[in-house]
Amino acid sequence: MTERMRLAVVGAGPAGLAGALAAAARGVDVTLIDAAGQAGGQFYRQPAPALNARRPEALHHQWRTWQRLSDGLARHLAAGRITHLTEHHVWCVRRESDAFRVHALLGPAQEEGVTVRADAVLLATGGYERVLPFPGWTLPGVVTAGGAQAMLKGGLVLPGRRIVVAGTGPLLLPVAAGLATAGAEVAALVESAGPAALLRRTPELAAQPGKLAEGAWYAGQLVRHRVRTLARHTVVEAHGTDRLTAVTVAALDRAGRIRPGSARRIPCDTLAVGHGMLPHTDLAETLGCTLNGTDVDVDAEQRTDVPGVWAAGETTGIGGAALALAEGHIAGRSAAARLHGTVPDPRTWAAADRARTRLRAFFAALDTVYAPPAGWAERIPDDTVVCRCEEVTAGEVRTAGPLGAADLRTAKLLTRAGMGWCQGRMCAPAVAGLTGCPLTPGRRPFARPVPLGVLANVPDDETPTR
């Protein structure tokens, strides 16, 4: 009897789920591995089961799609075609000859190691939010926009009562709408992009009526909850001593400079802020996959340039849940065909391919609209903390350039910015902006902090766990 081929899928968000379902349906033995306790990823994050939410869809958009995915997952789990390892934090994926070892840490404690062996790997690790620094951004009460959304969807809590949502990007709309629907008073939605920029991009945007309708739906929710939107405005400062009490926002002119005299103070206890997203690429990097800027580079089949490694969703470039689904589907079909030793026929995934092309164009256009306002880096005062972990200020980071730092690694060695717990995930965009170094991923040896005991116990030739 021939053994079934094994695919390890890291990440159970839209991309990983679509990939796992597509591969499992085509005779591949799939292990779906995710750090979270439940499938869904960021977009379809579910309330903790013990909260017994009977109407979780109240916090979600496109619930039908989620139902399709979760029903599919349940069927494959029951049939034994997919094994779902929850609360497994993958810290490293190693390739050896033609097999892979996926190393994970178990549960919240993350002190015990587990290894999964597979013939191929699909990386669907998603992304995280980028926040550019401003005075007061380290105050308790200032959270990432997606983080506020994640805590709401997963824990059914609000960070405070009166919330300002600010920054730039398409994520701010669902976040403001979600918080308002859940009972928060959203004092303002502050978006640095202006409507004129959106209008200039009309052809690319109009090619996605579904996405536009989604935006309009959220906008309607904001009107219903009387949320005031301040377009072409930015947060200048967050105020408070031990926690947030107010923010100052100001209007931007067409060149992205602050309009003198336009500053106004908005009292609030929470600021949910974000300036777009960055992909998680650590696992791809340690495997040696080529990156294109900050994104994992993939071909038309979602293959990286490392044989046996596919990537899909935000890890290959930020583009939302629908694009993640299309990419994951293609990756799963391609991996199944390749694992069976056949060449896949792209015509069999023509619909997903068309969606992928359209959505990539749509998000490329959005990216130019939702760019951080010009001059954001120069506006960071010298005494503002930029590296939150090591408490390195903008003034200190600014010394790195003159000292000869031409890349983020050197800037880190010279200033300690990026050396702390988060390994530069939070400060890298700001350090790049302040020093003029290109924004490149951090080359972290591990995707998670690994206890020494686990490292010491990774034998060269361990027994497979499954």
Next chain:
Amino acid sequence: MNPLELARARPGETCTVTLDGRSVEALPGQTVAAALWAAGVTAWRSTRGAGRPRGVFCGIGVCFDCLVTVNGRANQRACLVPVHPGDVIRTQEGTGRVDD
């Protein structure tokens, strides 16, 4: 309206945990961070350098701002760790290690 009502949540019995000795009501299933937010607490750590207060920032386990000591174990990410009845939660100062 609050999030629990919106999602028509019927959580089981609330449980009690302590934060620096003070009793805090928590809902099983919530993370430590969510339980503290629900109790109106937004900071539970002070930084190593300037001793500044911090709590949740990214909410998804990436930033490490929300570190906390749970049942004697320091440096747990409050946004990832679920609460259990009787948990002893301590605000964390600096590296969270007594020997530092």
